[in-house]
Amino acid sequence: MKGSVIALDEIAGRKAAALIVDGKLDDFLIDPAGDAGPVPGAIFRAICDRPMKGQGGMFLRLPEGDKGFLRAAKGLAPGQPLLVQTTGWSEEGKAPGVTHRVLFKSRFAIVTPEAPGINISRSVKDEEVRVRLLEIAHEVMGDTEHGLILRSQAAVGSDDEVADDIAAMRDLALAVMGDGEGAEAELLVDGPDAHDLAWRDWPRPEILDDRAGSFERHNVDDMIHAFSSPRAGLGSDGFAYIEQTRALVAVDVNTGGDNSPAAGLKANIALAKDLPRQLRCRGLGGQITLDLAPMGKKDRRNFEQTLKSAFRRDPVETVLAGWTPLGHFELQRKRDRLPVKL
Template sequence: MTERITVALDHLGGREAAALMHGGRLEDLLIDGETPRPGTIYRAIADRPVKGQGGLFLRTPDGNAFLRQVKGITPGQALLVQVTGHAEPGKAIPVTVRVLFKSRYAIVTPEAPGQNVSRAIRDEETRARLHAIAAEAMGGSGMGLILRSACESAGDDEIAADIAQMREVAEAVKSDAEGRAPEKLLEGDGPHARAWRDWPLPDELGREPGCFEEFGVLERIDDLCTPRMTLPGGASAFVEPTRALVAVDVNTGTDTSPAAGLKANLALARDLPRQLRLRGLGGQITLDLAPMPKKDRRVFEDALRAAFRRDEVETVLAGWTPLGHYELQRQRARIPLAEVMR
């Protein structure tokens, strides 16, 4: 039986917010921040390189930005850049020169020519039909296009209109790329727009103020405001962010069987992407796992890799430390929930 999908569009702490629930379980939570939204596009001006960090600072109308790709860039040069995540307090805005124009059905890629259809769409007739729609809607543009999996259940006219709109936006932004002054060229999507863009069509949609309370979202957010996360079989984990890293400590609880450590660690692996996503946590993450034999490490790694494969936030599984901890490096793509709930 398919789980009922609920989407709630409300506000949290005075900020626009969106919640996605599957069968009553909170799966995703988007909250607007005070820093520039991910997806925002600037005409930025190259400033100075940062020795030892492989990047350089850029000037934008919203403050300094930091770019890691610096080959061939000279001070004073104008660049088209896009915000990739939320800036940490006191730090520069993270940006990339790989600009994307993303909607529900289409992603226009100005610097990557060619047409591609999501691999999730397997039917060959459907793929051929989508390629034909894309070719016509792009109108001979030299820009690239990716058709997303949502196209599989959409009408031809709807897809074509979405492609044409994204192409027009991309062309307009690129035409404004040249200039001598920093300028914001496109505002990134807020939580409500991103919910429509990236989430599945809901069985139940809440738009009215107070729908977070009506659907039980506030109760689930309260659970996320504590470090403790409950795992099956009486096990638990504590997720505690510090200035340097996010520490995750796994405990087996009352289970003292030989397999207790592996069971608790596997339960953590399966739910960790969701927990980090909902709590808005990124950066360096260190897992202090429950004791388990070294021969079981491969099983744990496989479970962790499978879980993060389905997560949209870029995460590098760095591996084991000499002390037996497991480390990850995760993009800071979300605003930390703790900042909103202060």
């Protein structure tokens, strides 16, 4: 079916959300099973614990015995309290990364403490809309010292919706930023679950189904099952294997039964177009290495342009690192979700 659908449901007691675009699963979120550590986006009062000499970082104490790691911790001393926010999921045996640049993010607004000024997403092009949003923002923020970024979704929100959203984030920021002192580590704001993230970060769909059984009604279970296999079909252009190892995610591109001179380029271009969706729906991040099908060096530029275009529309921060001496292509992707294991 054409159009967009967001289905909110649960799988084995874990909240899950599916974004379906034109009948295909475009994104999938699910809460982790068991205790996976601090949730990305959570805000803590942390206690500086142990500096990493030579690296300029600091290990921090978080509640319940958890640890966090802060880069660029110059000027901090053990025992000092500090407001921090987790930036991603931790790998097994490693402390999650945190930042002291705390953000208060909602569907329409992001409040930026200690970064004054009001800004609007550059994707909002309509000048009348930008003026309207600025008027709302200035009225709600008043003389608050914190800054504000209005997200692209604010352009389609009503005046009241946008104003209420800004006010909620403003009030939360004022409350939390005044609670940074204390001798004990404490969770101040919990990170969002799968349903919260879907509401906050996905565009408003044509159909929102949040009733029990929504996954069954929209065939989500079968769509998810397709991503449980390492094999990813590339239509008539071949297939790829996407497999996670301890160190990295390996992607092996194959042309299938096509032995024509252009087969390698066609398979690689098909992979480039679909790779962001494959990684989102599988929950994969970190270092990613592409072992591409054979193609001439003259075709690399075409492949790179296609890959850049595909990731430009992807919401997860991804760095295209480039080619290796062996002809592989490498990417570095933020770990803002865990690998999907059902």
